[in-house]
Amino acid sequence: ADFDWMKFKGKTVTFLANNNPVAQALLTYKADFEKLTGMTLKVDGYQEQQMRQRLVTVMNANSDEVDVFMTLPSREGEQFAAAGWYADLTAMAKNEVAKEYDPAGLSQALLKAATFSGKLTSMPMNIEGPIFYYRTDIFKKCGLAAPKTIKDVEVAAEKIKACDSAVTPFVSRGLKPAVAYTFSNMLHNIGGSYIASGKSNLCSTKGKEALDTYSRLLRDFGPPGVVNYSFQQISALYRSGRAAMAFESSNELRTVMEGGARLKDTGLLPFPAGEAGHVPTTIGWGIAVSSHSKQPEAAWYFVQWATSPEVQKKMALQGIAPPRPSVAKDPEYRKWIDEEPVRKEWQAALDVLATKGSSEVGYPIVANPQSREFIGQAVQDLILKQKTVDQACADADKALDALIALN
């Protein structure tokens, strides 16, 4: 009742954005925000790596130039939190909210992933994660059913290789720093974990199995040169009809469907289950307030607006998977989803992600980005047959233990 959107009228908030579809969708409504609050929103948009580079510089210089920035808690959350770059949003998210905001309506998993040492550091903007794309027509031709387990995927790959030699049976990420994103999903499905009793756990049976399976799929059924594959190549390969199965981010749907060639013959699933069932990787972009901001409240207003149900619904209609189950059930959104069969499958997969997801991509330590290197290294060594599984996991564990010790 006493919440006043106009409280910071006349102020200017600077927003360091990652120029990705999430931000693009959000910023379509920039004028709405300015009208609503009477504030000015200054947007500084960069591509992801550049944004991070700028952010690091600005934060290291203790500059108040940035009030609000986008962040991937699953990746840099620990690190930024440790460095004290995030303003603590816990209190504001409780007290300084408009009645319709409904913080509890946000994905709890994502909120948890953005909470470090009890401090809420960012609000989720979207939900995403790697999902399984497959070609229904090829599966039909080769007499296959949609895979339910990781074993099924291997079998399918084998069959497809025999039945349609022109296509690559399976593709996923092979580029060193990118591997962790998809690999984590497989590891968790199989039932492995990164850390057990404070030690790196890749050489556990499950860990080795995950490493072996992931690399074998790519080595035996993946495209040549898969060690350089990341989302660009995977999408391109799949889109051009030259891959039967792809394990890639849910975000890539739009890219994959471009041109319309894959619209009718693509099936989407969460990555098939392992011994531990479905433990999909679920992450999301967060929006955070800089600890150096001179106007954290005003900044929070923007954060609040950006993650409000109303705005997230508008964004969802542009294909940004909403981190709010309520929005996902909104009739208008459902209508949009029902327009295309793939969207339905896509949303279904995302629903699984939202409920069962883990945001653990790489090691849950401050040096998370660096830990991803070693995971990637191990997988690459296996793809390139440069090491045995035992060697690869041992080497990785050794390096990762050192990293963990630094924590």
Added chain:
Amino acid sequence: MTDAATTDHWIRRLNLVQLVLAGVLIMAPTVWMVLSSFKPSFEVTAYPPTLIFTPTLDNYVELTKTTPFLSYALNSLIVTVGSTALGLLFGIPAAFAVSWTRISWPAILTLAARMAPGTLFLLPWYVMFRQVGMIGSYTALILSHAVITLPIVIWVLLPSFDGIPRSVFEAAQVDGCSVTRILWRIALPLVASGVAVSAILAFVFSWNYFLFALVLSNGDTKTLIAAAFNFIGEGSTQWGALMAAATLIALPPLVLAALVQRWLVSGLTLGAVKG
């Protein structure tokens, strides 16, 4: 007659073959880029590569729609022209002095900034320019880019200045020229081709450099090249727009190079001196 004519003919033909060979090797990717900019985004990475397609301007339309392309271009132009001019202004006299005195440390010093990885400068410069309140100003960008253009100008001009016969300078001295005059009236016109080359290079380097702009610019002074990155990203790689942006970005340096071409075809020292 036939003998001579045929040798000549063969030499010319050999040159032509080399020219075509070089042209194909060099330009094929560029052509690919330009063609791609007229393809629908998904077709850029199609396999087999499509050669025949319906050209579309969508990418360019997209470009102007999603990014304030023109204002970025203007920013780039201001920064590039400014830093190229600054590089020439400081670099020409310095190159001349180094060539004349054969004391080369100033030339090496100016190169020092190019020896260090650019990332090394990001934080200190950010701190430095923030101190004087110049973050986001064209001045800061021009100054930082001049660090790139200056050594190029100096080093490209050095051999050109070295190639001028000393006695021409001496004649000018005897005529009563101060050192500065010798530089502007005698030496500079003689190294026109060197100046043209250094100007092209300085321009291109400054135009294509994004690292410094990354931290020293703000939303209003962002340069074009930084915008090109915006088409790369998970869920958002827009090949068509990227190629269109690249095509447009490559255009100004290309036009500049074509414009200063005529300075490249000189050969002025002929007939100045004996020896």
Added chain:
Amino acid sequence: MASISIRNLVKRYGNFTVIPDLNLEIADHEFVVFVGPSGCGKSTLLRIIAGLEPISSGDLYIGDKRVNGVQAAQRDIAMVFQDYALYPHMKVYDNMSFALELRGVPKAEIDARVKRAAALLHIEPYLDRKPKELSGGQRQRVAMGRAIVRNPKAFLFDEPLSNLDAKLRGQVRAEIKALSQELKTTMVFVTHDQIEAMTMADRIVVLQSGTIQQYDTPETVYERPANQFVAGFIGSPAMNFFPVEWRQERAVLSQGGTAVALDGDAASRLRQAGNAVLGIRPEHFALAADADGIAINVRLVEPLGSDTLIHFDLAGVSAIARVDPSLRPKVGDRISLRPQPGKTHLFDAANGQVLR
């Protein structure tokens, strides 16, 4: 307008000493010509005066100002370079007007001066050309023109006429001489052309390996060379040298012992010295009665038009005599020659100094 004074000048290039120790006074308004073998340091000296070459040690005065460190641009000197050093990017006109422009001379006057110099040097048709479109001689004249449009303290000319034909050279020579008299400017002129040296110079400096051998008027240098080097260097064809001795109360050629008729003065000097080198210029041989002279065999005849040169061998020396072409000597002829009295030179056999 200024005198030039060089004191204890030393010039080295690295280890190589071009000028070991040189003293030279050039008076105001004087026209001095430097001659000497190729590589003896003429250009170097000129460049030092111009201020283009640093001095290793010693002093240089222009007027009564010590100018050791003064820059070329401040010395107000005009110079013609041996290698022209034209401005390749400027038209001939601009090459010539440049120095005047720098001095802020009004346009009209520049134009007048350039036109005058161009007329004088016969390069008016080329004023609009660039140097590379000129012939060698034309370039040289432009280099000349660039100097003479000015009105400097001193002119320095480094072989400015070497690429011109005799006729043009004669004309330009006369013009330079007239110019020097009109402007009363000190002039230093390097040339390999004896005629140029003789006709233009107030005084000639004969250089060898960076040391002055003689510094005197052309007549003196020609008629009373200070040493054998000067005697041999000045005059074309060169002076003939024969080692002679005083034997049995008469002068004889050391090799062969043929007697030579010397006039009394020379004879007494030779008697005193015992032996010496006898110098006789080709033009100072006279045909002699058989008994009187030295009999020689004509080895080669070179008709020059105005004179004829007779080559012959005498006392182990290959010698030349210049005779009237009407003589029409033939190869193999045997003729008798004797030195004209009073025209012989005697030099110390050891150090080449003239015997007086």
Added chain:
Amino acid sequence: MASISIRNLVKRYGNFTVIPDLNLEIADHEFVVFVGPSGCGKSTLLRIIAGLEPISSGDLYIGDKRVNGVQAAQRDIAMVFQDYALYPHMKVYDNMSFALELRGVPKAEIDARVKRAAALLHIEPYLDRKPKELSGGQRQRVAMGRAIVRNPKAFLFDEPLSNLDAKLRGQVRAEIKALSQELKTTMVFVTHDQIEAMTMADRIVVLQSGTIQQYDTPETVYERPANQFVAGFIGSPAMNFFPVEWRQERAVLSQGGTAVALDGDAASRLRQAGNAVLGIRPEHFALAADADGIAINVRLVEPLGSDTLIHFDLAGVSAIARVDPSLRPKVGDRISLRPQPGKTHLFDAANGQVLR
């Protein structure tokens, strides 16, 4: 070794025609000297023969091969450039050995040839230097050396001695002459030095504005010039020209009407022509009895050492006479001169052709 034959050669630079139409036959082994005023096309012609300059039209044969389009490198010709064109990055030795190396001459022989040429040109001490460390004359000698180490079909020399002193020049001249006789190579030599032209040439080509004025032996060119241009160009100081007329049965100067004593032959030619231009070389004036000769006032005296030049004005012409230095004339003296019989030349007043 080869003859050179030029037929109907035309050479233009843009609109400017340097050589309008030239025919020239140089025999095998012949030593031909090109002379002519600066800018008349000597260098251009040499460069055409060398293959460095394209021909606008016409034909060029070396030996009996038409070489119009043949590249310079294939013509096997050695050339000394007027501007030296030394390789700035090579030491003197390498400058000279380069052509031999290209021909695969064995190292030892290269060394011998280079050393020999260096000795001949007195540049042995500089073999290890770069061109920029040399004096003008030294550079020119290197340029010379670069040519003479070779054994080509023909040598082309473009004023190769212009920067050398008289003595050295005389020596080198003799060496070149000896070389040409030893190698029996065709030689084309451009010079501004009359003595060089006269002493070296088998035949002289006198060029003016790209056209051949006379092509003959040195004696003929000197003694029987084909026209007034040649007469005035060859000889130094130049021939004096006076317009003369046949008036009242005797030859008189057109301006002033002073009578001139002409020998019978000349007189009859003048009578026939009515008027003409009389040419007398400076050395062909003789002192005359007062009544016999033409009285003149000495305007200027130039002592050259071996001779003395007397400048005087006659019939509106500024003239020169060369007399014996023993005469010691003084400015203002009034003396009487007459042309030596048989030494006068008469030219058509309209077209300058000699009257025969």
Added chain:
Amino acid sequence: MSDTAATLTQDRQKLEMAALSAPAVIFTVAMIAFPVVYTIWLGFQHFSSTGKQSFAGLANYSKLISDYEFWHGLWVTIALYVLSLVLQLVFGVWLALVLFHAKRLPGIVRSLFISPFMMPPVVAGMMWLVILDPSLGAANYILQSFGLPPSDWLASPSLVIPTVALIDSWQWTPYVALIVLGGLQSLPPSVYEAAQIDGASPFRTFQRITLPLLLPTIVTAAILRSVDLLRFFDIIYITTQGGPGNASNTLNIYGFRVGFEFFNIGYASALMLTLTAIVFGAVLAFNRLRGAVAW
């Protein structure tokens, strides 16, 4: 008195020369002094993962010595450097000569010949990434349509360095060519006439005249390329991110990741400074060479 006046003027030319280089020198010092000092300071700092700084002495540098990735990166850097530099100098000179002789080439076509380096390096990287993709790329398509075996290009640990060198050479050979072209324009033409007269074939002329005369220019190009090549970054960052494995992990890539992705700024500074010292050494060596080949 006249003596002091003389000395004053004597020094004047030196002064004027100093004045000519002063703006460049002062500007450069003003711009780089702080960053350099700052980085040196950072190199002595230890950054704990919680962002706390402490003085580390030479710890970062001693870590360097025992860091396998550093030595590997050094090796990759040098291999890539040598290979690329040689390729670019050789083909750059070739291209310059071809362009130099193609006098009648219209200006716009000529500038197309030098267009690759005008392309933003990022775009060039992206483009080659697509072209060289083993499954999708035009390169293998063309190879296969000629019946040649496809190649893994950037994805093969043994091919990645040559491939990256080739990409870089595609982009920067024209740059070298442009510099050399500028040098070619200023060579004394009369020397070529002399060489013709001496009977030099086109090849010999090139070998004995053009090349030595061009050497100062080529060395300059080498200097300018060295400072970029030893800091090899853009193309690798776009295409392989140092992979496969660490097969293309150059020092600069490594340093960048240590600093900006792993946030170990102290160690990154030590790495970067070491790299800078290596570049500096190369420049000094080439500068020596430049003096030696001057004519």
